[in-house]
């Protein structure tokens with residue numbers, strides 16, 4: 252369980268130097284040191300040679316694959332110097348906030364910089380005396396126009412530290428030196444430097460070769476805890492392989508789970524081609540429950556090594572580190588992954604609650620946002636929805652539904668529809684296999700690159716060819732992917748013996764919006780699960796409250812002539828649809844208005860409930876959906 256295969260190093264060094272030669276350029280050299288890790292910064296030295304006479308631009312990235320908002324990583328750079336090949340100091344200019352331009356060099360340039368990082372998650376980086384948890388786009392400058400040049404990086408450990416290095420970068424004969432064949436691969440390769448524990452296992456691939464998996468765990472845990480976790484991960488990895496029929500060819504010779512469960516980290520998980528970087532602040536590996544808890548993000552991120560890393564949509568390939576990257580299809584990349592995460596844990600016997608697999612149905616039904624944007628449009632909104640920071644008010648509570656949830660709901664609907672229309676012969680697994688053979692499996696031009704990213708039309712056409720039913724594919728995409736219809740979850744879930752519990756008939760309703768009791772009455776859109784600055788949430792469209800012209804900024808002063816309290820507001824829910832309620836409302840600026848509103852039936856889908864007794868058909872459906880596929 253704890254064996255690291257040393258032979259891999261030799262193979263890789265050879266391969267890596269070949270790529271360097273192909274480019275006809277010596278590699279760009281990086282030296283990284285941590286002189287004062289307690290102060291949360293590191294120093295980076297980059298050496299470029301064979302530059303010719305033109306100025307060299309080095310820059311920080313503005314985006315990072317897997318997180319779709321723009322991040323201004325250059326803001327954390329606080330000290331930059333440049334030297335020529337003779338060691339003479341060079342000046343530089345700043346044509347862009349992210350760019351340092353070095354002119355008048357002699358063909359060689361050494362750039363030194365310092366950068367602060369204390370946010371160890373899947374996008375940013377963090378340094379302290381226990382570790383350096385590095386996400387490359389957040390931490391490393393790169394040479395503009397040199398994206399295809401090989402890169403070599405050497406880490407100098409802090410004095411007296413017991414740090415080791417775990418990464419998907421290619422190893423060399425020096426344990427502290429690694430290479431990447433190009434910028435895309437370098438940026439895709441997080442590095443964990445710490446006194447981590449490891450556990451290794453191998454699984455036979457579809458072609459009977461062995462695939463190697465490593466866990467590198469930085470956490471308060473024993474070797475036994477880590478080995479126990481590795482056993483569970485191995486079961487999961489075997490189960491996941493059955494969906495696609497094979498593991499990808501992991502370019503460095505193995506796949507690494509970088510698991511960083513320190514309480515001062517930031518909870519996150521990020522996918523990469525040959526590794527994943529997962530951090531969790533409340534995960535304890537010391538108990539079986541804690542290890543089980545860790546599996547949720549592990550299952551999701553591992554599925555990504557097929558879906559998004561290799562089966563990849565246009566718009567993400569090649570990734571542009573200088574700007575936000577927009578794509579049609581995060582509802583597949585993230586949403587289908589979100590669906591398969593708990594589904595494959597269930598198939599592997601590692602999750603007892605199958606409710607987690609179907610939960611997206613009610614989330615999709617209840618979201619006001621899905622009536623505003625289709626799954627494709629939600630994907631295109633990702634640069635504003637995923638890790639984006641805005642200081643102004645937004646209306647995301649009524650116009651946005653994350654493509655994680657929306658996509659998981661679409662995956663559920665497609666999986667059940669395929670099983671239904673084919674009499675159990677087809678499932679979403681077959682669709683994923685087809686995407687794999689068409690788009691994921693074909694080798695890219697170099698490690699880190701995808702040769703056949705898919706379009707939205709590809710997805711539609713593959714569904715038609717898989718089912719032999721163009722009408723089914725067009726109907727599904729027109730309604731649920733490019734349209735805003737809600738799948739018939741009631742009917743679909745019943746196929747597997749679940750019923751959909753709706754709000755009881757006869758329950759009156761104004762809108763799903765939080766109100767907050769103040770001295771003047773109820774402030775509309777304040778509080779609730781998404782409470783926070785800077786502004787109240789607007790009232791969702793197509794609700795009685797919206798249609799009455801009441802929205803955020805208004806204060807409800809009276810309900811049927813009585814003072815508006817939280818209790819009086821809640822009591823509206825026990826009235827009948829068709830009943831009238833009279834609200835006295837104060838606008839911003841003090842205007843007083845009165846509105847008489849007719850209540851509608853509460854449309855809330857409350858939960859998915861397993862039926863008490865299942866028919867033979869329902870049992871068979873559930874078995875073929877949930878039973879392990881590992882032989």
Ligand SMILES: [Zn+2]
Nearest residue numbers: 551555585588
């Ligand atoms: Zn994901």
